[in-house]
Amino acid sequence: MLRPVVVGLDGSPESLAAADWAAREALRRGIPLRLIHAWEGLPPDAADLPELEAPRHWARRILRGGLDRLNERYPQLYLSADQISRPAADALVEEAAAAEMLVLGSRAFSGLGGFMSGSVASATMAHVARPVVLVRAGQGLEDEHVPDAEGRPCARTPYRAVVVGLDPAHSCEELLAFAFESARLRAAPLRAVYAWQLPYMPTASETKVRGALRETAERTLAAIIAPWRDKYPSVEVHALAEEGRAAQVLVDVTKDAGLLVVGRRIRPARLGAHTGPITHAVVHHVGCPVAVVPHE
Structure with missing residues (x-):
């Protein structure tokens, strides 16, 4: 059924x-x-x-x-x-x-x-x-599509990108399954985003460490999405390993997106916050529809 x-x-x-x-x-x-x-x-x-x-x-x-x-x-x-x-x-x-x-x-x-x-x-x-x-109120069919050549809302243009925010420290399978399927159904590009931050350190060391962290983040993200690229060969994927706070990075990346996919860890407790600070922030500040996908 x-x-x-x-x-x-x-x-x-x-x-x-x-x-x-x-x-x-x-x-x-x-x-x-x-x-x-x-x-x-x-x-x-x-x-x-x-x-x-x-x-x-x-x-x-x-x-x-x-x-x-x-x-x-x-x-x-x-x-x-x-x-x-x-x-x-x-x-x-x-x-x-x-x-x-x-x-x-x-x-x-x-x-x-x-x-x-x-x-x-x-x-x-x-x-x-x-x-x-x-x-949100006011979200219509035209908002799911990119503007036409004159910049006007249009329901006949291609779909806007789907964005998925990933945290390699937690399971990403449920998020990626939802995001890739959503992109496939829309024939839309998918932006897979991993936000990383430079830890506090002496200024003289920042440049070298930043470069190493960026390379590590890019390799990590590529490894996470590689099996899904193979599973969804028709989906155009853009891997974005961006430096910055995760919530702000996602807000910036979704300014022209049609859907944002984020995660929520499943917790057995009945009391207390269950959405996490990043998900809570993007729900309040991202203009496009937000899909909150629970995961272990």
Whole structure:
């Protein structure tokens, strides 16, 4: 049975942009799309309370509006939807367990409303074992493609590059699998990025050590991606071993990218931060959709 792309709807512009991105991704992968709206509601014995009618109506409207919108825009897509009477984070984590990926709207710059408000997004990402893609409001089909010859947005030009941030100290297999497949589906170039830093040392030694560290970083990166080049010969790969802080390097490299893929270490603990400082930073400062891929 095919795993669907699951998208969470909450009525915000961010979640609508996420639903559009998820629909296009489901079509690229040839898999279904499932819309989820989570509404905690009240126990069954309170179901007849008149004050519940307005929130019930709004919840149904969110889901129906999302279905109608996507059916009109993507008529060839196999689409399903469900309203779940559970807290949003719990519902999304459960749904994501059987999904190819979970897609959420991101309002990270403002920090207000949507799935990025409060603890919903962080709680969801912290406990989902599948990739989570965060999409900002305003992201449309044209934003996935490079501008035309006059610099105007265009949906008929080639796809923008996919960028994957790698840390050789941790497993990169899940990230590379997601990134290479995403690039293949788009016929897009892939930029594999490894950020390294020069340790503190006397100024007189910097030049020699910097050169040696750069060569080591380039060899390390080449060795990591070599098997994947062979596995995906059609993907144009650019290996970038860049000096600097990882978060800033990724922000710079993704300024004209269509998708960024970063990792999140799976931790068994229920409490505490689970995204890591680099992933947390890029989610807040990268403009393109960000795929957060869990790994051991």
